[in-house]
Amino acid sequence: MDPRSAAGRATHAFRTCAVALDGRFVDSPVMQIRSAEPGDSGSIREIHLNAFDENERHAVADLAAALLSEPSDPGALHLVAEDGGTIVGHVCFSPLFDRAKLECVGFLLAPLAVASSFQKRGIGSALVREGLRRLEERHVDSVLVYGDPAYYGRFDFEVETAKRFVLPFPLSQPDGWQVRLRDPGGFLDEVVRLDCVEPLRSPELW
Numbered sequence: 431m432d433p434r435s436a437a438g439r440a441t442h443a444f445r446t447c448a449v450a451l452d453g454r455f456v457d458s459p460v461m462q463i464r465s466a467e468p469g470d471s472g473s474i475r476e477i478h479l480n481a482f483d484e485n486e487r488h489a490v491a492d493l494a495a496a497l498l499s500e501p502s503d504p505g506a507l508h509l510v511a512e513d514g515g516t517i518v519g520h521v522c523f524s525p526l527f528d529r530a531k532l533e534c535v536g537f538l539l540a541p542l543a544v545a546s547s548f549q550k551r552g553i554g555s556a557l558v559r560e561g562l563r564r565l566e567e568r569h570v571d572s573v574l575v576y577g578d579p580a581y582y583g584r585f586d587f588e589v590e591t592a593k594r595f596v597l598p599f600p601l602s603q604p605d606g607w608q609v610r611l612r613d614p615g616g617f618l619d620e621v622v623r624l625d626c627v628e629p630l631r632s633p634e635l636w
């Protein structure tokens with residue numbers, strides 16, 4: 431996934447639906463965020479096929495669908511944004527494990543997409559914030575992401591601390607690897623060697 435995807439391809443079409451004037455997404459009868467269900471798989475694939483560039487859309491759509499049926503413990507968190515019953519956005523948070531201790535140490539935010547004609551209305555932010563809120567409720571300490579710091583910085587993801595979380599793959603753009611800690615002051619100064627769920631174990635995704 432190219433962490434710089436999507437910049438500049440947003441559109442302001444359909445801006446009339448239920449979105450606050452300050453650009454922040456508002457839950458309303460026509461626009462809502464809910465947990466995804468197995469039957470949403472086709473719609474979720476379509477969102478990623480629509481939102482990502484040609485060179486990565488099929489790989490990301492396949493990844494999203496595979497993560498929806500991923501039987502990990504703990505399970506992945508999938509959220510969709512619906513506009514009047516139509517799915518227009520999707521985000522997944524899947525568990526990351528300490529390879530040595532074989533325990534879950536955080537979640538990976540990937541993939542995230544909003545249908546191109548619905549972008550720039552705060553839907554992506556609303557999906558991310560709702561996912562972070564739910565993970566905080568579950569006392570998840572770390573959420574990692576491989577994406578554009580210009581976008582994820584607004585959710586308090588940062589690059590420096592993420593260097594302590596080492597993936598089993600080389601990253602083509604190491605500056606895109608970021609972490610958001612629930613308690614930034616409480617993190618021990620140690621390196622954690624990570625493992626991820628099976629659909630993400632493809633070096634070409636990184």
Ligand SMILES: CC(C)(COP(=O)(O)OP(=O)(O)OC[C@H]1O[C@@H](n2cnc3c(N)ncnc32)[C@H](O)[C@@H]1OP(=O)(O)O)[C@@H](O)C(=O)NCCC(=O)NCCS
Nearest residue numbers: 435436481543544549550551552553554555577578580581
């Ligand atoms: C990234 C994405 C999910 C954002 O969804 P969205 O609903 O448009 O997001 P929001 O409305 O909450 O935020 C829009 C803001 O983010 C900015 N933004 C979007 N993608 C960005 C990027 N890659 N880098 C920096 N800023 C970005 C927009 O320019 C906009 O800025 P503004 O508020 O100053 O106008 C959407 O653009 C998308 O689906 N892109 C294609 C897939 C993709 O790249 N996913 C992320 C992979 S890591």
